Amino acid sequence: MNFKARVWKVGDNINTDLILPNRAFYLTAEEQVGYVFSANRPGWAQQVQKGDILIGGRNFGMGSSRPAARSLKNLGLACLVAPYINGLFFRNAVNFAFPALECPGVDEAFDEGDIAEIEFSAGRVRNLTQGTELTAKPLPAQLLAIVNAGGIYPLLEKEGSIAPRA
Amino acid sequence: MGMTIAEKILAAKSGRAIVAPGDVVTVHLDTIILFDNNFVPSNWRDIQRVCDPERIVVVFDHRVPAPNQIAAGAHRTGREFARRFGIKRVHDVGREQGISHQLVADYGYAVPGSTLVCSDSHTCSGGVFNCLARGVGGPDIIYAAVKGETWFRCGETVRYELEGALPKAVTAKDAFLQIAGVHGDHATQNVEYGGPGVAGLSINARKTITTMSAELSAEFATFECDDTLAQWVRARTPLRFEPVAADADAKYKAVRRVNLSALEPLVALPDSVVNNSQPVGALKGTRIDQAYIGSCANGTQDDLELAAAILRGRRVAPGVRLIVVPASMTVYRDAMQSGAIATLMDAGATIAPPTCGACGGGHMGVLAEQEVCITSSTRNFKGRMGEPSSRVFMASPATVAASAIAGTISDPRNFLN
Numbered sequence: 001m002n003f004k005a006r007v008w009k010v011g012d013n014i015n016t017d018l019i020l021p022n023r024a025f026y027l028t029a030e031e032q033v034g035y036v037f038s039a040n041r042p043g044w045a046q047q048v049q050k051g052d053i054l055i056g057g058r059n060f061g062m063g064s065s066r067p068a069a070r071s072l073k074n075l076g077l078a079c080l081v082a083p084y085i086n087g088l089f090f091r092n093a094v095n096f097a098f099p100a101l102e103c104p105g106v107d108e109a110f111d112e113g114d115i116a117e118i119e120f121s122a123g124r125v126r127n128l129t130q131g132t133e134l135t136a137k138p139l140p141a142q143l144l145a146i147v148n149a150g151g152i153y154p155l156l157e158k159e160g161s162i163a164p165r166a
Numbered sequence: 167m168g169m170t171i172a173e174k175i176l177a178a179k180s181g182r183a184i185v186a187p188g189d190v191v192t193v194h195l196d197t198i199i200l201f202d203n204n205f206v207p208s209n210w211r212d213i214q215r216v217c218d219p220e221r222i223v224v225v226f227d228h229r230v231p232a233p234n235q236i237a238a239g240a241h242r243t244g245r246e247f248a249r250r251f252g253i254k255r256v257h258d259v260g261r262e263q264g265i266s267h268q269l270v271a272d273y274g275y276a277v278p279g280s281t282l283v284c285s286d287s288h289t290c291s292g293g294v295f296n297c298l299a300r301g302v303g304g305p306d307i308i309y310a311a312v313k314g315e316t317w318f319r320c321g322e323t324v325r326y327e328l329e330g331a332l333p334k335a336v337t338a339k340d341a342f343l344q345i346a347g348v349h350g351d352h353a354t355q356n357v358e359y360g361g362p363g364v365a366g367l368s369i370n371a372r373k374t375i376t377t378m379s380a381e382l383s384a385e386f387a388t389f390e391c392d393d394t395l396a397q398w399v400r401a402r403t404p405l406r407f408e409p410v411a412a413d414a415d416a417k418y419k420a421v422r423r424v425n426l427s428a429l430e431p432l433v434a435l436p437d438s439v440v441n442n443s444q445p446v447g448a449l450k451g452t453r454i455d456q457a458y459i460g461s462c463a464n465g466t467q468d469d470l471e472l473a474a475a476i477l478r479g480r481r482v483a484p485g486v487r488l489i490v491v492p493a494s495m496t497v498y499r500d501a502m503q504s505g506a507i508a509t510l511m512d513a514g515a516t517i518a519p520p521t522c523g524a525c526g527g528g529h530m531g532v533l534a535e536q537e538v539c540i541t542s543s544t545r546n547f548k549g550r551m552g553e554p555s556s557r558v559f560m561a562s563p564a565t566v567a568a569s570a571i572a573g574t575i576s577d578p579r580n581f582l583n
Contacts, residue, residue, distance in 0.1 A: 013351070013438060013440075015547045017545070017547040017548065017549055017550050018547070018548065018549075021527075021549050021554075022526055022527035022528060022549075022550075023527070023549070025203075025206070025528075026206070026234070026236045026237075027208070028207075028208055029208050032208070038554075039548050039549045039554035040548065058351075058353075059351045059353045059383055062351065062353070062383050063287060063545065063547065064286075064287045064526070065285045065286055065287045065301050065302065065303050065304065066203075066304075067209065067303065067304055067305075069303075084353055084354060085353075086353050086383050087319065087321075087353060087354060087383065087385050088287055088301055088302070088303065088383075091302055091303045091306055092303035092304075092305070092306075095303055095305035095306060095309075096305065140190045140319075142190055142192075142317060143190065143317070151305065152305040152306070152308075152309050153211060153305060153308075156211070156308065156309065156312060160214055161213070161214055161215060161312045161313075162211040162212055162213055162214060162308065162312070163211070163212035163214060165211075
């Protein structure tokens with residue numbers, strides 16, 4: 001799983017209420033996408049192009065268990081890289097098969113608009129614009145397998161534990 | 167090699183001799199709690215089998231009674247799920263209604279040494295019972311209900327040694343705000359609370375600290391088991407349990423001391439819980455529109471009694487709305503019998519039924535543009551309780567009650583004799 005695209009940057013402590021505000025709670029997953037960062041960066045969700053990469057700050061995704069990772073995936077973002085990621089957000093990222101990597105120093109290594117190249121499984125992060133390379137923490141094999149399978153729901157569907165989506 | 171409380175329970179529940187930071191382990195889950203948000207159409211997946219109905223609990227708490235048709239439909243889906251699989255522990259609107267984390271305390275669902283998951287982030291609340299409790303994601307909870315297990319990443323543990331005793335009108339919330347203000351987030355780490363100061367803290371007070379540990383982004387938050395805790399649990403469940411203490415040679419990332427005697431009332435400024443605490447005096451005179459006492463962190467009987475003690479014989483300031491939300495029907499009934507509810511109502515409080523309510527901006531006290539709220543609930547993120555331009559200050563129920571009387575953020579020590 002490799003990605004090469006321009007990056008967007010957000011600051012430290014981005015919380016799940018900013019990604020998926022309660023105002024969007026009753027909407028469909030597709031509709032919720034339009035609310036990403038609507039409080040802190042209005043209009044941003046409408047500018048994201050499919051395949052773009054998000055560079056987060058420290059403790060990205062702090063807060064609630066809501067499926068904020070699903071919104072970032074449905075927005076078309078290919079991947080998230082942050083110095084460290086909130087444990088609960090990280091669980092949702094794995095389970096919704098939204099590739100998310102922890103990479104110390106990544107927030108300082110990129111300016112918005114730079115082109116990044118990410119080797120997800122190996123945990124390599126390159127800034128092609130600035131000609132630099134960083135080492136991320138690769139996902140443990142058990143979790144990588146879930147991401148590669150497309151998330152938890154396809155696995156449960158396949159074995160008949162949950163019904164397919166109507 | 168010595169282990170911390172979290173490491174020992176992870177080891178016991180994954181069938182390993184040792185678990186250390188960096189390990190990813192698959193653990194047996196003793197208690198799996200589903201709540202109403204899981205059953206909303208955008209989140210729910212139709213489960214075809216469950217691991218064991220005896221290990222599952224269904225709670226409606228975020229949106230009760232149903233404020234609209236989607237919530238009502240989610241409750242109906244949840245009831246059908248419980249019926250289909252013979253799940254007996256169902257907390258619907260009515261006699262056993264409450265916020266899931268309060269119900270865990272009321273009904274003894276989390277016993278020492280056990281594991282518990284729920285897909286609400288404040289599930290670490292159950293760590294007060296010397297239990298490994300964690301908020302997981304929606305897909306996790308569906309997987310857990312089917313398989314009866316989940317994976318956890320083991321992080322390093324930070325230990326807090328609590329010493330001394332809280333001064334008058336200073337609460338466990340202030341102790342938490344002190345830790346969060348000074349030490350910031352603990353993402354990827356566990357927190358373990360112990361020390362001689364624990365004995366002087368009620369279970370409700372300790373529970374405020376473990377619940378709020380979600381705001382430290384901690385993986386797990388645990389207290390040791392003492393006689394007070396063992397008695398609480400034994401009074402509520404016949405389940406047998408084995409308390410888990412940290413090994414004497416357990417390895418910690420850090421051990422930090424907190425002198426409870428030296429604390430003062432603190433307030434977290436809007437938009438972030440961590441690295442954002444100020445002494446209440448620094449906010450003196452800040453005008454408020456709403457004061458909120460409730461949530462899984464501070465909707466206990468202790469909290470309602472403390473607020474009543476401050477509000478007794480006084481009135482909520484004109485133009486200010488004081489909303490009080492008992493965290494469960496058990497709390498509500500106890501506070502009715504003690505007279506606290508009557509005192510709060512006489513002062514001008516509106517009592518809402520047990521629900522997560524406005525803590526998550528759901529209902530029962532949502533904020534309009536530019537409004538200012540002081541809350542004892544769990545989060546003050548931008549837009550958390552309503553419109554994004556509203557501002558949420560977070561403090562103890564004592565500080566919230568005092569501020570409701572004054573109409574501006576106020577020091578509760580001036581209101582308690």
